[in-house]
Amino acid sequence: NAGVTQTPKFQVLKTGQSMTLQCAQDMNHNSMYWYRQDPGMGLRLIYYSASEGTTDKGEVPDGYNVSRLKKQNFLLGLESAAPSQTSVYFCASSYSSGSGDEQFFGPGTRLTVL
Amino acid sequence: GEDVEQSLFLSVREGDSSVINCTYTDSSSTYLYWYKQEPGAGLQLLTYIFSNMDMKQDQRLTVLLNKKDKHLSLRIADTQTGDSAIYFCAEIPGLSKLIFGTGTRLQVFP
Numbered sequence: 507n508a509g510v511t512q513t514p515k516f517q518v519l520k521t522g523q524s525m526t527l528q529c530a531q532d533m534n535h536n537s538m539y540w541y542r543q544d545p546g547m548g549l550r551l552i553y554y555s556a557s558e559g560t561t562d563k564g565e566v567p568d569g570y571n572v573s574r575l576k577k578q579n580f581l582l583g584l585e586s587a588a589p590s591q592t593s594v595y596f597c598a599s600s601y602s603s604g605s606g607d608e609q610f611f612g613p614g615t616r617l618t619v620l
Numbered sequence: 621g622e623d624v625e626q627s628l629f630l631s632v633r634e635g636d637s638s639v640i641n642c643t644y645t646d647s648s649s650t651y652l653y654w655y656k657q658e659p660g661a662g663l664q665l666l667t668y669i670f671s672n673m674d675m676k677q678d679q680r681l682t683v684l685l686n687k688k689d690k691h692l693s694l695r696i697a698d699t700q701t702g703d704s705a706i707y708f709c710a711e712i713p714g715l716s717k718l719i720f721g722t723g724t725r726l727q728v729f730p
Contacts, residue, residue: 541720547722548624548722548723549663549708549720550720551718608665608668609718611663613660613661613662614660614661
């Protein structure tokens with residue numbers, strides 16, 4: 507099992523460009539999550555998906571959109587990138603969204619917006 | 621509000637014990653977690669404690685929970701250089717809202 511994989515690993519964008527960060531999991535997990543990690547702020551939840559076809563906003567959803575068309579994939583889109591979106595993005599998945607379920611994390615995507 | 625706080629840095633000598641502290645605000649969390657992040661990697665679950673427990677021991681790791689003070693700690697016995705990483709505590713006060721602390725960078729020196 508590959509676990510949770512993310513592509514790309516690194517990306518540099520210019521302000522105003524758009525892109526999609528991809529996340530895939532092969533553990534048949536129902537729930538998936540997108541976080542961003544900024545220095546001194548820990549991880550903050552951007553969006554999550556409790557099950558295929560459903561998505562909900564997290565703590566910092568502005569400027570992002572998500573798509574969960576397939577159970578194994580969760581896509582994070584930036585329609586018009588801004589320098590404030592420079593961050594490391596982590597995808598995670600868990601069997602369910604209950605409080606006892608471990609979240610498994612991908613290796614991260616380091617995004618720089620110039 | 622929901623807030624999880626940790627000190628930013630901890631430096632210990634190899635072989636000593638490390639204690640990483642965390643305070644949280646939401647008493648409704650059923651589980652509290654400790655994650656480890658090695659350089660350039662994602663987060664890996666180290667251990668967790670159920671909210672009705674005071675202590676949990678797992679090999680070199682001991683988790684202490686003081687619900688009255690909303691204080692969680694992680695003790696690493698016989699700290700090794702391979703333990704150098706960032707440690708995050710986290711809680712889930714509600715459905716799908718895993719709240720992370722700011723992370724504590726542990727540096728182990730010989």
